[in-house]
Amino acid sequence: MSLTNTVPESEKTRELGNSRRKFQFPFPLLPFFLFVGFFLVWPLSKVLIASLKSNNESWTFSNYTPLFHGIYFHAFVTSIRIGVVTALLGALIGALFAYVIDAYAGPRLTSILDSIAAVFANSGGVPLAFTFLASFGANAGLIKLLKSLGWDLYAEGFSIFSFTGICAVYIFFQAPLMVLVFKPALSGLRKEWKEANTSLGGSPWTYIRRVAIPILFPSFIGSFLLLFAGGFSAYATARALTVGNVPLIPLIIGDLINGNVISDKTHLGASLAIGAIAIAAVAMSGYVWAQRKSSQWRR
Amino acid sequence: MSKRVTSGSELVISGISRAFGAVQALDRFSLTIAPGELVCLLGPSGCGKTTALRIVAGLEKSDAGTVMIDGEDLLAKDANQRDIGMVFQSYSLFPNMTVAENIAYGLRVRKKSKEQINKRVAEMLELVSLQSKMNSFPHQLSGGQQQRVALARALAIEPRVLLLDEPLSALDAQVRTQIRDEIRRIQIESGTTTLFVTHDQEEAMAISDRVGVMQHGRLEQIDTPNTLYNKPETTFVAGFVGITNYIPSVADSKNEVQVLGQVLEISEHSSVVKKGEEVRALVRPESIHVEKASHGAKIITKSFLGPMTRVGVDAGLAELIYAEMSSKEAKKFDTGDHVKISITTEMVMVESV
Amino acid sequence: MKINLSKYSTIGLVSLLSLIIFVIPYSASLEYSLRGKFGKGHDLTNYLWIFHQEGFLSHLSLSLELGLLAGLLNLVLMVPTATFLHLSLQRYKSLVDFICILPLMIPVVSLAVGAEYAMPSFLQNSQMELVFFFVILALPFTFRVLDSALSAIPLKTLVEASRSLGASWPATIMRVIVPAAKGGISSAFFLSFALGIGEYTITSLLHWDTFTTWTVDISQQNVLGSIALSTFSFLFAIALLVTIALVSSNRKKKQKELGETS
Numbered sequence: 086m087s088l089t090n091t092v093p094e095s096e097k098t099r100e101l102g103n104s105r106r107k108f109q110f111p112f113p114l115l116p117f118f119l120f121v122g123f124f125l126v127w128p129l130s131k132v133l134i135a136s137l138k139s140n141n142e143s144w145t146f147s148n149y150t151p152l153f154h155g156i157y158f159h160a161f162v163t164s165i166r167i168g169v170v171t172a173l174l175g176a177l178i179g180a181l182f183a184y185v186i187d188a189y190a191g192p193r194l195t196s197i198l199d200s201i202a203a204v205f206a207n208s209g210g211v212p213l214a215f216t217f218l219a220s221f222g223a224n225a226g227l228i229k230l231l232k233s234l235g236w237d238l239y240a241e242g243f244s245i246f247s248f249t250g251i252c253a254v255y256i257f258f259q260a261p262l263m264v265l266v267f268k269p270a271l272s273g274l275r276k277e278w279k280e281a282n283t284s285l286g287g288s289p290w291t292y293i294r295r296v297a298i299p300i301l302f303p304s305f306i307g308s309f310l311l312l313f314a315g316g317f318s319a320y321a322t323a324r325a326l327t328v329g330n331v332p333l334i335p336l337i338i339g340d341l342i343n344g345n346v347i348s349d350k351t352h353l354g355a356s357l358a359i360g361a362i363a364i365a366a367v368a369m370s371g372y373v374w375a376q377r378k379s380s381q382w383r384r
Numbered sequence: 385m386s387k388r389v390t391s392g393s394e395l396v397i398s399g400i401s402r403a404f405g406a407v408q409a410l411d412r413f414s415l416t417i418a419p420g421e422l423v424c425l426l427g428p429s430g431c432g433k434t435t436a437l438r439i440v441a442g443l444e445k446s447d448a449g450t451v452m453i454d455g456e457d458l459l460a461k462d463a464n465q466r467d468i469g470m471v472f473q474s475y476s477l478f479p480n481m482t483v484a485e486n487i488a489y490g491l492r493v494r495k496k497s498k499e500q501i502n503k504r505v506a507e508m509l510e511l512v513s514l515q516s517k518m519n520s521f522p523h524q525l526s527g528g529q530q531q532r533v534a535l536a537r538a539l540a541i542e543p544r545v546l547l548l549d550e551p552l553s554a555l556d557a558q559v560r561t562q563i564r565d566e567i568r569r570i571q572i573e574s575g576t577t578t579l580f581v582t583h584d585q586e587e588a589m590a591i592s593d594r595v596g597v598m599q600h601g602r603l604e605q606i607d608t609p610n611t612l613y614n615k616p617e618t619t620f621v622a623g624f625v626g627i628t629n630y631i632p633s634v635a636d637s638k639n640e641v642q643v644l645g646q647v648l649e650i651s652e653h654s655s656v657v658k659k660g661e662e663v664r665a666l667v668r669p670e671s672i673h674v675e676k677a678s679h680g681a682k683i684i685t686k687s688f689l690g691p692m693t694r695v696g697v698d699a700g701l702a703e704l705i706y707a708e709m710s711s712k713e714a715k716k717f718d719t720g721d722h723v724k725i726s727i728t729t730e731m732v733m734v735e736s737v
Numbered sequence: 738m739k740i741n742l743s744k745y746s747t748i749g750l751v752s753l754l755s756l757i758i759f760v761i762p763y764s765a766s767l768e769y770s771l772r773g774k775f776g777k778g779h780d781l782t783n784y785l786w787i788f789h790q791e792g793f794l795s796h797l798s799l800s801l802e803l804g805l806l807a808g809l810l811n812l813v814l815m816v817p818t819a820t821f822l823h824l825s826l827q828r829y830k831s832l833v834d835f836i837c838i839l840p841l842m843i844p845v846v847s848l849a850v851g852a853e854y855a856m857p858s859f860l861q862n863s864q865m866e867l868v869f870f871f872v873i874l875a876l877p878f879t880f881r882v883l884d885s886a887l888s889a890i891p892l893k894t895l896v897e898a899s900r901s902l903g904a905s906w907p908a909t910i911m912r913v914i915v916p917a918a919k920g921g922i923s924s925a926f927f928l929s930f931a932l933g934i935g936e937y938t939i940t941s942l943l944h945w946d947t948f949t950t951w952t953v954d955i956s957q958q959n960v961l962g963s964i965a966l967s968t969f970s971f972l973f974a975i976a977l978l979v980t981i982a983l984v985s986s987n988r989k990k991k992q993k994e995l996g997e998t999s
Contacts, residue, residue, distance in 0.1 A: 113817065113818070119828065120814055121876075125836075128851025129851045181754070199983040205759070213967075257758075260758070283464045284442075286467070286494055296480070314843075335846045338844075339846055342849065342942055355854075358850040360844065370840045372838070
């Protein structure tokens, strides 16, 4: 006798009932949609329109040509490199932290560490930059201490105002951000999977390779992309640290709208802003894919 | 349906103990399961039944005692070398693998050939009637289907012993009985020695060759469901298995007790009582006879249970006394009717208050 | 034994790593900020310096006001939204989820460019412009917090009970949902409050002068003082969030104990 057909599938029938209902505008969500529409979607569409207009208000793609060569192209490449490098390092370090917190910390310690991670993750900005000037500036105690121990970082060409310096600083908000976004995925790994692996004859390594890594992979990619977007577009830290010798897209856009540069380039600012959004959009679509993949398994 | 009978193994657990801090989860627990037998461990939560099962599986360590399969020391082996199949409460299927891949997992770990694996997976899918779901992912299955896949996965490796840890507790009531019967059918068909852990007495009685009732880390009694119900050896077992009335009574002597005005013999395994002591008599609802009366006790509740009907009678005691009768018989009574109740057995079990 | 050894070596390794990465730089900056006049000795000179600066109070109060408004507006907007998403409008959840992650993905500079183009002039002249954008920027954090707080309570039952007893929607939200999800709602508030106080990018690009931008300006005059200030704000934020976390985890524990005994 087969039971296949008699098993009641209450969830399925509920879904059917929902989809049969007619579309109704979700009025309770109207304030949210209006707010987001006016303060997020509307400004961004204005940028898009401006980027497609020439100085005499006719439509044109010419604002986009500078993006593909010269200093602006170079700035895009640099910003993407910073995004990738800091997201990768931050993701690896943060994942390790998240693993240790998830595996060994009790609920109380976990909530404390979560809060600290939240502060670190959001401290990307001016305070962080100052902290770094204090720690790694040529005059800082740490640098002097290392020098007295025979390791002169500055003599080896290190500078906090260089590409490497910026990368080092960014790790300080990237890794804690990774802890915040990746730990839920780790906590989603069920004890039963590990035990099922054991009772079926698998070693811990089999579990990691065949179960844990495949399950965590989408979440890891999603988190990495989130970190990338943050590193790519970070403005405040970069502004406080660089004195213009590392060209970064957010800084260039900021200069353009601040009027630090000749002002007939406003349309260029718009096209650069759209370029930056386009790169974020690529990361974003990967993120959405990863989210869907990982929430599918989480039930 | 393919019939395959593996010669089951004998599982001998002797004297295992386990303490978690100050809590003695298992206290010199012993149990022997014959080849091909299905034994249920039944008890309230915290009685140690799951700990016993997890020690056999190697997922928990024991402080003392031995576990043998066919005379071979199991505790000396790592958990992943024991050839034991295990089914968990729920969510144990690997979410990133299809049904077929889940079932194949233990075989792939054992480095079986591709043909062997495919053949065995097909057999298992047929056994649990899920051929059509072979390429589905666990999240696309209902809870009952997931547990059937978990069973197939555990049996695919031809385990020497099958362990089931409350496998039905996360399912809906209706599905639960279906899967329960399916587990039993498959277990008999495969002839696998099986240890089943549950807190649901109805489930335990329905599925097992023998049921072991546990309390405080020890086995109170192990017997066939029938014996357990009709000849409980302790008042705990009597109270835990089936529905029981606890009727306040007074002992006439150390052998006799007065219950609801009747003098009855005290059965063996009762608490030791002395004359005049206030005790509670344990009486099954089907041992209580109800007849119409003009005054006195009154029917307060009436629950239709299919062929049987249960009535709750207010006999002036702190709690209602429940009686069961055929539903045909029950038509004569209604709530509010005055009745006279009597006990139809000559012997009752009593416990000290 | 084998397991314990690997457990402690993992913990040890990670502690060492966090020591190198996080503790050393931050304690270095703490040390730096405590240096006395002309680099001699250690005292609180740098911490007190900021109080004597012209404009300290006015900038601080402006930032506090903006943070407060952003926190409140965020709750007014998002608590009802999240509530309805959990009740009857679940199918919009993934859409709102997606929208709320956008501010984290889209470069803030790009949004600032858009604000310059799109905001009507009456808003450009009102500090509410900043408040609105702070709310947008805080969405990724606050929505997540509110969402998980509401998942943790039996929202549907509570709302049905309240509505069937005759309460209006606003009364239901204020009297039933807000008290039940107090922990999550207060962290959502503090997250947007903190973001409002510390925000730099959009503030400076829209040419506003808040406490953050003011500190950056005057830090040119006194590097030590500005380091002291950021160290202080950093420690203060950690202390605040840890306190909230401990209070709410205590409350949870208490509720659990109550639930078990009843």
